[in-house]
Amino acid sequence: MLCSPKFLLPVMILAVPVAALAQSRAYPNVGTPLSQAEIQSFDRMIGPEGKELPPGRGTAKEGAAIFAKRCEICHGKGKNEDNGLLRSLVIGSPGKPYRGAFYGEERNGPSYYPYATVAWDYINRAMPVTDPGSLTPNEVYALVAFLYYRNGIIQENDVMDEKTLPKVEMPNRNGFVPAVPVYPPQKKPSWY
Amino acid sequence: MDSNRSSRRRFLKQTAALAGVATGAGLAVRGQSAQAQHVHGEPPRRGARYSIDHMTHYTPLQDYAGIITPPPLHFMQQHSSEFPEIDVQQHRFTIHGLVDRPLSFTVEELKRLPSVSRIHFLECHGNSSPASHGAGNPTNVGLPVQFIHGMTSCSEWSGVPLSVLLNEAGLQKEASWLVSEGADAGKFSHTLPLAKAMEDVIVAYGQNGEPLRVEQGYPIRLVVPGWEAPFSVKYLRHIKVVDQPYVAWNESMNHSVTRPDLRDKARWYHFQFGPKSVVTRPSAGLEMLGRGYVQITGLAWSGAGVVSKVEVSTDGGRSWKEAKRHAPVLPRAHTRFTFDWAWDGEEAVIQSRCTDEAGEVQPSLAELTKNWGMHLEDWKKTPRPRAIHFNAIQPWKIARDGSISDAMFA
Numbered sequence: 001m002l003c004s005p006k007f008l009l010p011v012m013i014l015a016v017p018v019a020a021l022a023q024s025r026a027y028p029n030v031g032t033p034l035s036q037a038e039i040q041s042f043d044r045m046i047g048p049e050g051k052e053l054p055p056g057r058g059t060a061k062e063g064a065a066i067f068a069k070r071c072e073i074c075h076g077k078g079k080n081e082d083n084g085l086l087r088s089l090v091i092g093s094p095g096k097p098y099r100g101a102f103y104g105e106e107r108n109g110p111s112y113y114p115y116a117t118v119a120w121d122y123i124n125r126a127m128p129v130t131d132p133g134s135l136t137p138n139e140v141y142a143l144v145a146f147l148y149y150r151n152g153i154i155q156e157n158d159v160m161d162e163k164t165l166p167k168v169e170m171p172n173r174n175g176f177v178p179a180v181p182v183y184p185p186q187k188k189p190s191w192y
Numbered sequence: 193m194d195s196n197r198s199s200r201r202r203f204l205k206q207t208a209a210l211a212g213v214a215t216g217a218g219l220a221v222r223g224q225s226a227q228a229q230h231v232h233g234e235p236p237r238r239g240a241r242y243s244i245d246h247m248t249h250y251t252p253l254q255d256y257a258g259i260i261t262p263p264p265l266h267f268m269q270q271h272s273s274e275f276p277e278i279d280v281q282q283h284r285f286t287i288h289g290l291v292d293r294p295l296s297f298t299v300e301e302l303k304r305l306p307s308v309s310r311i312h313f314l315e316c317h318g319n320s321s322p323a324s325h326g327a328g329n330p331t332n333v334g335l336p337v338q339f340i341h342g343m344t345s346c347s348e349w350s351g352v353p354l355s356v357l358l359n360e361a362g363l364q365k366e367a368s369w370l371v372s373e374g375a376d377a378g379k380f381s382h383t384l385p386l387a388k389a390m391e392d393v394i395v396a397y398g399q400n401g402e403p404l405r406v407e408q409g410y411p412i413r414l415v416v417p418g419w420e421a422p423f424s425v426k427y428l429r430h431i432k433v434v435d436q437p438y439v440a441w442n443e444s445m446n447h448s449v450t451r452p453d454l455r456d457k458a459r460w461y462h463f464q465f466g467p468k469s470v471v472t473r474p475s476a477g478l479e480m481l482g483r484g485y486v487q488i489t490g491l492a493w494s495g496a497g498v499v500s501k502v503e504v505s506t507d508g509g510r511s512w513k514e515a516k517r518h519a520p521v522l523p524r525a526h527t528r529f530t531f532d533w534a535w536d537g538e539e540a541v542i543q544s545r546c547t548d549e550a551g552e553v554q555p556s557l558a559e560l561t562k563n564w565g566m567h568l569e570d571w572k573k574t575p576r577p578r579a580i581h582f583n584a585i586q587p588w589k590i591a592r593d594g595s596i597s598d599a600m601f602a
Contacts, residue, residue: 024362025293025359025360025362026356026359026360027304027305027356027360030297030301030304030305030360031295031296031297031301031360032295032296032297033293033294033295033296034286034288034294034295034296038296039286039288039294042286042430043288043430043432045371045373045381045430045432045438045440046438047434047436047438048436048437048438048439049436112444112445113441113444113445114439114444115439115444118439118440118441118444119441121440121441122379122440122441125373125379125381126377126378126379126441129272129377129378132377132378132379174457175450175456175457175458176448176457176458176459176460177454177457177458177459177460178460180436180437181383181437181439181460181461183369183385183387183388183461183463184385184387184463185461185463
């Protein structure tokens with residue numbers, strides 16, 4: 001089924017035009033070119049490999065203090081998993097990370113994330129909700145260390161920085177099909 | 193004009209803020225959106241749900257005709273507790289990453305470029321979820337078709353093809369995916385394969401002839417036809433062209449679900465929707481007005497393209513007859529169907545089945561259950577298994593007294 005010509009055809013058709021697109025502008029009077037400095041001022045999106053991570057460092061202990069100051073008001077107290085929204089941040093117990101289930105919790109916690117960079121990217125861009133983007137890189141590294149420590153993914157004294165974070169082995173890394181997202185999907189029908 | 197607009201916005205904000213406070217205290221609040229009240233005149237406390245980090249509006253599928261959802265009634269899943277207030281003059285849309293010419297556009301500039309207007313449905317990947325059927329659904333207060341299947345809507349979207357903008361920026365040869373980011377507080381972000389971006393994706397500024405509503409992403413949003421709606425990022429601000437799927441936070445969280453047939457692993461993305469349909473009248477929560485002629489009507493759609501056939505059964509699925517599809521029948525759009533029927537006053541189960549241009553047929557619950565490596569008894573577990581992209585045939589059961597109930601899991 002996977003190798004039938006019916007499904008290989010779209011792959012071949014799509015591969016050609018995408019590669020042949022580097023042409024000149026059709027509407028050169030519309031839009032403004034962006035300089036590298038301008039792009040750096042707004043581009044915060046971090047990929048799975050962490051190539052865009054800024055320098056910085058933090059530990060779980062530092063993260064616990066920042067969590068109490070900046071996050072606890074919405075996410076609940078860090079000491080009790082059943083208290084408030086911390087339930088969705090710490091699912092499972094340290095050493096036994098929860099990896100999501102069909103018959104299970106409504107939400108998946110950080111131990112479900114495929115890549116260690118996911119939490120860093122989201123906290124950095126979107127948290128805290130009252131003042132998103134206001135955390136420093138050190139604070140974000142510390143909060144991620146705190147979250148991953150509480151989910152049993154790293155040790156309490158592990159230092160998270162731009163080198164160590166992308167190397168953290170996520171417990172659910174192999175919990176997805178296929179191993180890396182592909183398009184068009186190889187399984188048919190695509191919605192199953 | 194200006195004061196009207198700001199008072200509407202203030203009202204929306206207050207509604208959201210009040211609802212957020214109430215749910216923060218552990219109460220489920222069913223609010224009424226100011227927008228829905230404006231056109232539709234629904235009774236209060238219907239059609240919306242608010243929580244501390246989430247706002248949902250459901251489309252009242254049982255109440256409108258044709259295929260176009262009035263903008264105030266379009267479904268909404270807002271992954272934050274308020275709508276962003278964006279100054280359209282200041283808003284900039286940028287394309288950067290693996291492109292030859294990183295570019296920034298104002299909304300007025302986007303309107304200078306060649307435009308398209310196309311009718312497409314949007315649907316939440318969680319629409320029709322097994323958990324939303326019956327007593328398990330806290331919002332299920334008498335109009336289940338709205339609260340079970342109402343996270344799909346259909347509009348005429350106007351804007352610039354994304355391919356035009358990507359061509360302006362000049363794609364580099366390593367480019368294979370892109371990741372888009374919204375300007376809302378949650379910075380809603382989503383990955384999109386470049387091939388789809390070049391095919392039919394729209395950077396939309398108009399919906400059914402008017403500017404996008406605030407809750408629909410004003411001033412601009414992506415519309416990714418036929419695909420699960422989280423791809424259609426609202427309040428669109430940045431597109432970064434990259435060489436691999438970036439898998440942003442929300443995609444890592446609830447947009448994938450483990451499945452028994454995948455040995456409890458999860459699909460990354462489901463991309464397009466399969467063939468789907470639902471009878472909107474008569475449907476659970478409504479009542480039969482008497483024996484004799486009844487027009488059965490509903491909506492059918494598919495992410496694969498055009499709906500090529502809709503069939504209706506009035507005997508619990510034993511026999512099927514073709515329903516009338518009403519023009520326009522468009523690719524990746526809702527299609528209105530009707531079926532002439534005479535109710536004899538006896539118990540009956542009515543349902544519809546969609547076939548799309550790819551020849552795929554909407555599955556029964558039994559077929560879908562088998563496809564997913566499950567058993568029918570599995571649906572009786574509490575809570576019901578989580579499932580997204582749920583497109584099983586929806587049976588409605590009509591009792592002799594004319595009452596109608598949801599027979600999906602009954």
